[in-house]
Amino acid sequence: MAYRSWNAQGGEGVIMHPLTRLVTFFAALGGLVACQTDMPPLAAAGATSESPFLIGPQPGTDRPIARPVNPYAGNTAVLADGRRLFNWYNCSGCHGDHGGGGMGPSLRDSLWYYGGDDAAIFASITEGRQHGMPAWGVKIPQDQRWRIVTYIKSMRTPNEQDPPR
Numbered sequence: 153m154a155y156r157s158w159n160a161q162g163g164e165g166v167i168m169h170p171l172t173r174l175v176t177f178f179a180a181l182g183g184l185v186a187c188q189t190d191m192p193p194l195a196a197a198g199a200t201s202e203s204p205f206l207i208g209p210q211p212g213t214d215r216p217i218a219r220p221v222n223p224y225a226g227n228t229a230v231l232a233d234g235r236r237l238f239n240w241y242n243c244s245g246c247h248g249d250h251g252g253g254g255m256g257p258s259l260r261d262s263l264w265y266y267g268g269d270d271a272a273i274f275a276s277i278t279e280g281r282q283h284g285m286p287a288w289g290v291k292i293p294q295d296q297r298w299r300i301v302t303y304i305k306s307m308r309t310p311n312e313q314d315p316p317r
């Protein structure tokens with residue numbers, strides 16, 4: 153309930169009837185009290201749940217994600233080219249001439265931070281890795297990336313090209 157009045161400056165304004173103010177005040181107060189009693193704050197925040205189902209969107213799919221397959225897996229004919237590309241793109245500058253490690257980690261030991269199968273190594277090269285590994289997906293053609301992967305996988309095997317002495 154409101155009515156028009158002339159204020160001190162002579163302009164027209166809308167003010168509330170004092171009784172309306174009082175009613176509004178108690179309505180707001182009632183709302184507050186209702187909130188406090190009806191909903192325990194923890195449950196309202198979702199901190200406790202009796203539901204057996206997880207709530208909200210779940211990451212990942214229910215199907216296994218297709219992983220890329222190395223078209224040159226086990227193909228010794230591409231190893232010399234992989235070795236050449238490893239130096240050509242200066243992988244050796246950070247990982248060492250024979251991948252033994254430098255500013256970047258060793259690629260010829262058995263430890264892999266991001267996985268050592270073909271698809272994982274391909275992903276490291278393509279996407280880059282957070283602590284200083286550039287993403288090469290936009291620079292090196294896919295076919296050449298697989299050749300480099302195949303070369304890296306040949307390290308420490310009898311097939312390795314130009315092995316360290």
Ligand code: HEC
Pocket residue numbers: 238241242243244245246247255256257259263264265266267273276277281282283284285286288300
């Ligand atoms: C500027 C330096 C630099 C260059 C150039 C570089 N890397 Fe890296 N690379 C790194 C660093 C640093 C890491 C570790 C990143 C991390 O731990 O997050 C790494 C990580 C990797 C990994 C993951 C290793 C693991 O243990 O999982 C692979 C594979 C790799 N590099 C391959 C290559 C290849 C192939 C090239 C050339 C196309 C290359 N890198 C060029 C610095 C470099």
